[in-house]
Amino acid sequence: MPEPHGEAARIAALIAALPRGERVVLGPGDDAAVLRPLAGHDLVATTDTFVEGRHFVRSLLTPAEAGTRLAAANLSDIAAMAATPRWALVSLVVPASWSAAECEALEHACAQALAAEGAAVVGGNLAAGDGALVASVTLLGEVEPDRAWTRAGARAGDVLAVTGIPGSAAAALALALRDSPPSWSRVPDELRRAYVAPRSRVALARALAAVGGVRAAIDLSDGLPGDLARLCVASGVGARLEASRLPLAGEGRPLAASDDYELLLAVDPAAWPAIAAEALRMGAPLTAIGEAVAGSGLTLRDAAGAERPLPAAGWDHFPA
Amino acid sequence: MPEPHGEAARIAALIAALPRGERVVLGPGDDAAVLRPLAGHDLVATTDTFVEGRHFVRSLLTPAEAGTRLAAANLSDIAAMAATPRWALVSLVVPASWSAAECEALEHACAQALAAEGAAVVGGNLAAGDGALVASVTLLGEVEPDRAWTRAGARAGDVLAVTGIPGSAAAALALALRDSPPSWSRVPDELRRAYVAPRSRVALARALAAVGGVRAAIDLSDGLPGDLARLCVASGVGARLEASRLPLAGEGRPLAASDDYELLLAVDPAAWPAIAAEALRMGAPLTAIGEAVAGSGLTLRDAAGAERPLPAAGWDHFPA
Numbered sequence: 001m002p003e004p005h006g007e008a009a010r011i012a013a014l015i016a017a018l019p020r021g022e023r024v025v026l027g028p029g030d031d032a033a034v035l036r037p038l039a040g041h042d043l044v045a046t047t048d049t050f051v052e053g054r055h056f057v058r059s060l061l062t063p064a065e066a067g068t069r070l071a072a073a074n075l076s077d078i079a080a081m082a083a084t085p086r087w088a089l090v091s092l093v094v095p096a097s098w099s100a101a102e103c104e105a106l107e108h109a110c111a112q113a114l115a116a117e118g119a120a121v122v123g124g125n126l127a128a129g130d131g132a133l134v135a136s137v138t139l140l141g142e143v144e145p146d147r148a149w150t151r152a153g154a155r156a157g158d159v160l161a162v163t164g165i166p167g168s169a170a171a172a173l174a175l176a177l178r179d180s181p182p183s184w185s186r187v188p189d190e191l192r193r194a195y196v197a198p199r200s201r202v203a204l205a206r207a208l209a210a211v212g213g214v215r216a217a218i219d220l221s222d223g224l225p226g227d228l229a230r231l232c233v234a235s236g237v238g239a240r241l242e243a244s245r246l247p248l249a250g251e252g253r254p255l256a257a258s259d260d261y262e263l264l265l266a267v268d269p270a271a272w273p274a275i276a277a278e279a280l281r282m283g284a285p286l287t288a289i290g291e292a293v294a295g296s297g298l299t300l301r302d303a304a305g306a307e308r309p310l311p312a313a314g315w316d317h318f319p320a
Numbered sequence: 321m322p323e324p325h326g327e328a329a330r331i332a333a334l335i336a337a338l339p340r341g342e343r344v345v346l347g348p349g350d351d352a353a354v355l356r357p358l359a360g361h362d363l364v365a366t367t368d369t370f371v372e373g374r375h376f377v378r379s380l381l382t383p384a385e386a387g388t389r390l391a392a393a394n395l396s397d398i399a400a401m402a403a404t405p406r407w408a409l410v411s412l413v414v415p416a417s418w419s420a421a422e423c424e425a426l427e428h429a430c431a432q433a434l435a436a437e438g439a440a441v442v443g444g445n446l447a448a449g450d451g452a453l454v455a456s457v458t459l460l461g462e463v464e465p466d467r468a469w470t471r472a473g474a475r476a477g478d479v480l481a482v483t484g485i486p487g488s489a490a491a492a493l494a495l496a497l498r499d500s501p502p503s504w505s506r507v508p509d510e511l512r513r514a515y516v517a518p519r520s521r522v523a524l525a526r527a528l529a530a531v532g533g534v535r536a537a538i539d540l541s542d543g544l545p546g547d548l549a550r551l552c553v554a555s556g557v558g559a560r561l562e563a564s565r566l567p568l569a570g571e572g573r574p575l576a577a578s579d580d581y582e583l584l585l586a587v588d589p590a591a592w593p594a595i596a597a598e599a600l601r602m603g604a605p606l607t608a609i610g611e612a613v614a615g616s617g618l619t620l621r622d623a624a625g626a627e628r629p630l631p632a633a634g635w636d637h638f639p640a
């Protein structure tokens with residue numbers, strides 16, 4: 001197939017100029033990359049795709065910012081497994097409406113954001129398309145054997161805790177979309193940054209894994225109730241959240257909103273003080289919002305002690 | 321993001337019903353898959369994307385056939401490294417014009433074709449899109465340490481050999497596109513099969529690697545001259561092909577056509593008899609078509625001994 005913009009050489013040069021990455025025997029430029037896994041470790045693998053107009057709006061994100069968010073989406077999945085990001089493959093389907101420079105900016109920013117967390121781009125694919133740009137990253141990470149966090153280990157009595165302020169990114173987007181044309185001009189900068197440049201939780205996850213006591217974890221990219229429901233189903237527990245503890249104050253941040261890349265953890269209550277202390281030491285907000293309970297289903301308890309069911313919106317998605 | 325067709329559960333069930341794969345600690349359904357690499361082996365990684373209307377035409381390929389070809393494209397890259405396919409992630413961007421059943425058929429056939437060569441689908445992504453369907457596979461394989469074939473090892477004097485009959489798939493497609501609407505009705509069945517159900521060269525590559533003497537290899541997916549030129553540049557050699565030896569007889573198969581998934585090998589001349597014998601034993605056509613020469617550039621020598629330059633069409637592509 002002929003390729004868009006005749007850009008192969010420029011993008012290959014761009015990738016070649018980035019850090020080569022650890023244990024990359026053969027990088028981009030052959031039929032496949034050759035990588036050398038760390039002896040005795042497990043490999044984790046995830047993939048995430050952004051479709052222009054659906055996962056990002058060009059009037060609100062530069063190509064570079066879209067690339068950064070795409071990296072963040074994948075890094076968040078690796079963080080949720082308590083793994084270390086290592087190697088990435090980046091694929092673009094490029095319509096005529098994207099210039100060569102815009103594609104390079106997206107690729108470069110994506111690669112930079114991955115490199116900041118220790119992952120190198122080792123290959124990819126570039127194809128011409130029609131309509132919307134489609135950008136996909138497959139990210140590989142490494143983790144000590146049998147130490148990957150999963151969704152399935154929570155037990156009744158575990159502390160449920162979230163990093164950051166879930167809903168911030170969605171609130172930022174909702175505010176920006178109120179303007180016509182969409183604009184960040186009336187969005188507080190702290191909120192805008194939550195959307196445009198989400199923080200990575202990779203280092204935090206690695207540090208908490210070293211402390212021990214995290215029994216289950218999930219990436220909150222689809223909204224707190226839906227992702228909590230998934231963790232509960234996988235673990236065979238229910239959950240009761242305390243309304244007063246949810247870090248959702250101000251700006252009307254929607255509880256069920258997606259677009260964040262935060263983590264939800266289920267923590268052995270005996271380990272919670274050490275986990276909370278480690279998060280504090282790392283400078284990362286980690287808030288206990290409730291606990292896992294026997295049975296199934298989600299409830300929200302208000303300050304007066306009244307419990308009501310919490311619907312698990314955003315539930316239906318293709319995982320991993 | 322809401323997802324197309326609410327199909328997550330059905331596709332997850334479909335994947336879950338397939339063979340789990342070797343050393344899959346955690347399959348689809350969590351934030352990432354967890355895999356256990358073979359101790360002391362290298363990992364190879366490739367990704368390939370099909371865009372509807374560009375990489376396949378719906379009137380000529382069923383969704384299942386498109387899935388099979390997508391698997392073949394990725395398997396061919398792994399074969400070109402002499403590696404064993406192990407784990408795959410499959411991503412779809414699905415427009416409204418594709419039904420849930422059609423997406424499932426594509427996914428299922430792709431997974432089946434991968435499973436036939438030993439690779440399990442361990443994750444993926446499903447997103448709604450507009451316009452054309454986009455399907456991507458990232459395929460991981462394993463190979464003995466430092467034994468991956470690359471494009472860079474050919475030396476002057478090496479035998480250049482191709483598997484199969486390069487150009488067959490493109491010839492089939494060209495014939496089918498002559499009909500209006502496009503149709504296989506006047507395409508010989510052997511040619512049609514070269515396009516619709518390309519043979520995997522994975523087992524052949526593994527067997528030849530065990531014999532030894534293959535110094536460089538490349539997947540011929542972009543046409544013989546262009547891919548040969550890439551191998552020559554990577555190896556720092558030129559090449560002289562013998563027109564009389566090219567397996568292109570009949571049907572006017574175009575030399576520079578893409579769409580095949582065959583291999584081009586550079587073989588130590590001392591090892592060539594053993595390599596040729598092993599290919600014969602495997603029942604795989606492997607034809608010596610020329611040799612690597614000192615210097616650079618490609619030439620084609622006719623039966624009378626006259627040499628002319630061979631233009632390297634299809635050269636510019638984003639590799640790996």
